[in-house]
Amino acid sequence: xxxxxxxxxxxxxxxxxxxxxxxxxxxxxxxxxxxxxxxxxxxxxxxxxxxxxxxxxxxxxxxxxxxxxxxxxxxxxxxxxxxxxxxxxxxxxxxxxxxxxxxxxxxxxxxxxxxxxxxxxxxxxxxxxxxxxxxxxxxxxxxxxxxxxxxxxxxxxxxxxxxxxxxxxxxxxxxxxxxxxxxxxxxxxxxxxxxxxxxxxxxxxxxxxxxxxxxxxxxxxxxxxxxxxxxxxxxxxxxxxxxxxxxxxx
Amino acid sequence: xxxxxxxxxxxxxxxxxxxxxxxxxxxxxxxxxxxxxxxxxxxxxxxxxxxxxxxxxxxxxxxxxxxxxxxxxxxxxxxxxxxxxxxxxxxxxxxxxxxxxxxxxxxxxxxxxxxxxxxxxxxxxxxxxxxxxxxxxxxxxxxxxxxxxxxxxxxxxxxxxxxxxxxxxxxxxxxxxxxxxxxxxxxxxxxxxxxxxxxxxxxxxxxxxxxxxxxxxxxxxx
Numbered sequence: 001x002x003x004x005x006x007x008x009x010x011x012x013x014x015x016x017x018x019x020x021x022x023x024x025x026x027x028x029x030x031x032x033x034x035x036x037x038x039x040x041x042x043x044x045x046x047x048x049x050x051x052x053x054x055x056x057x058x059x060x061x062x063x064x065x066x067x068x069x070x071x072x073x074x075x076x077x078x079x080x081x082x083x084x085x086x087x088x089x090x091x092x093x094x095x096x097x098x099x100x101x102x103x104x105x106x107x108x109x110x111x112x113x114x115x116x117x118x119x120x121x122x123x124x125x126x127x128x129x130x131x132x133x134x135x136x137x138x139x140x141x142x143x144x145x146x147x148x149x150x151x152x153x154x155x156x157x158x159x160x161x162x163x164x165x166x167x168x169x170x171x172x173x174x175x176x177x178x179x180x181x182x183x184x185x186x187x188x189x190x191x192x193x194x195x196x197x198x199x200x201x202x203x204x205x206x207x208x209x210x211x212x213x214x215x216x217x218x219x220x221x222x223x224x225x226x227x228x229x230x231x232x233x234x235x236x237x238x239x240x241x242x243x244x245x246x247x248x249x250x
Numbered sequence: 251x252x253x254x255x256x257x258x259x260x261x262x263x264x265x266x267x268x269x270x271x272x273x274x275x276x277x278x279x280x281x282x283x284x285x286x287x288x289x290x291x292x293x294x295x296x297x298x299x300x301x302x303x304x305x306x307x308x309x310x311x312x313x314x315x316x317x318x319x320x321x322x323x324x325x326x327x328x329x330x331x332x333x334x335x336x337x338x339x340x341x342x343x344x345x346x347x348x349x350x351x352x353x354x355x356x357x358x359x360x361x362x363x364x365x366x367x368x369x370x371x372x373x374x375x376x377x378x379x380x381x382x383x384x385x386x387x388x389x390x391x392x393x394x395x396x397x398x399x400x401x402x403x404x405x406x407x408x409x410x411x412x413x414x415x416x417x418x419x420x421x422x423x424x425x426x427x428x429x430x431x432x433x434x435x436x437x438x439x440x441x442x443x444x445x446x447x448x449x450x451x452x453x454x455x456x457x458x459x460x461x462x463x464x465x466x467x468x469x470x471x472x
Contacts, residue, residue: 153402174449175430
């Protein structure tokens with residue numbers, strides 16, 4: 001089964017992704033130096049604000065992941081292309097990891113800043129629901145089924161979850177908006193170096209996201225290949241058995 | 251489409267009426283949930299009255315899970331699902347019919363629980379127009395989303411455990427919106443509640459439209 005679009009992997013690694021991985025590692029090192037040593041502490045929040053260089057970038061990557069999952073699902077329903085289906089499931093899985101990171105870094109930051117790990121802040125609540133929505137997607141995805149059925153089912157679950165996102169977002173922000181105004185707004189005047197570090201961190205996080213996504217895609221693709229090959233092998237074996245039976249029966 | 255919907259809804263409701271599963275099992279369960287809340291939250295300190303709106307909707311949400319599961323368990327036996335698919339009814343009609351039957355069952359449960367909280371929690375309802383509008387749009391949204399996930403999970407061996415995981419996060423905004431609107435109505439500040447009705451209506455419209463468009467393809471599989 002050869003797909004026309006994109007590259008079809010034969011391995012989980014390639015020269016290009018090794019370079020991407022190395023570039024990501026180098027980027028992480030630079031961001032660490034910039035974020036921890038070069039930039040100064042925030043005027044209001046002190047050192048805790050440095051978490052922004054981790055929290056915001058992973059949140060951005062998370063959004064990219066769920067966006068790609070939706071795109072992949074739509075494209076699968078439209079073109080019935082295995083390539084897009086694999087993109088959707090890989091993006092959801094990596095996106096979920098980044099959602100987890102977003103929640104954890106948010107909580108770590110919340111403890112010194114708000115004094116609690118969890119608060120019913122609009123964004124924390126939204127992200128926790130998002131996490132559960134896409135967890136459900138992955139559960140459905142991993143249920144045993146025919147490839148065609150599995151792909152369609154998971155594509156619809158992804159779309160059903162996606163149309164819910166704006167409603168979740170609005171309802172949760174209204175809910176909190178009624179009780180407390182502006183939980184937090186980072187000072188809009190962010191110094192040049194801080195801004196540069198943040199933008200660089202977002203770029204590095206996206207590179208890391210892409211690296212993980214490509215590898216997850218390759219693994220998922222190869223898994224499906226192995227499954228198909230295994231099925232073909234089993235069918236051929238049964239056929240061979242049947243042939244032997246025919247020969248041996250007079 | 252609407253004729254097909256009426257046929258399917260009529261069939262489901264007739265089965266419910268004759269088998270008495272909703273009246274003898276789901277409705278007592280919903281009342282039981284109200285009683286359990288009283289055990290969990292001290293009834294002497296007014297917590298129950300203050301939390302009425304939320305408790306009412308959580309009881310409805312749990313009952314909706316049962317109603318949806320029941321709506322598709324009806325067709326699990328003897329290849330009824332295939333029969334439905336081959337019947338020539340429009341899938342959009344089947345969706346509207348099943349969702350409509352679930353919505354009517356939920357509406358009946360809401361009336362029952364509405365009386366239940368008056369008796370058990372000593373709640374006094376007010377702001378009727380907002381209460382009724384909220385209930386209607388929230389019920390339509392719950393039934394539509396429930397029916398969509400119900401058909402998705404129906405053919406699976408893990409349907410009982412999967413459905414809550416899929417459905418509850420999706421309908422979380424309905425719980426939030428309906429609770430807030432009910433609280434506004436009970437506080438006699440109905441003007442705060444109408445924006446939630448708009449949100450609940452958008453939820454209902456989105457999932458009804460999704461169902462009309464996609465139900466056929468979801469019924470196909472498994």
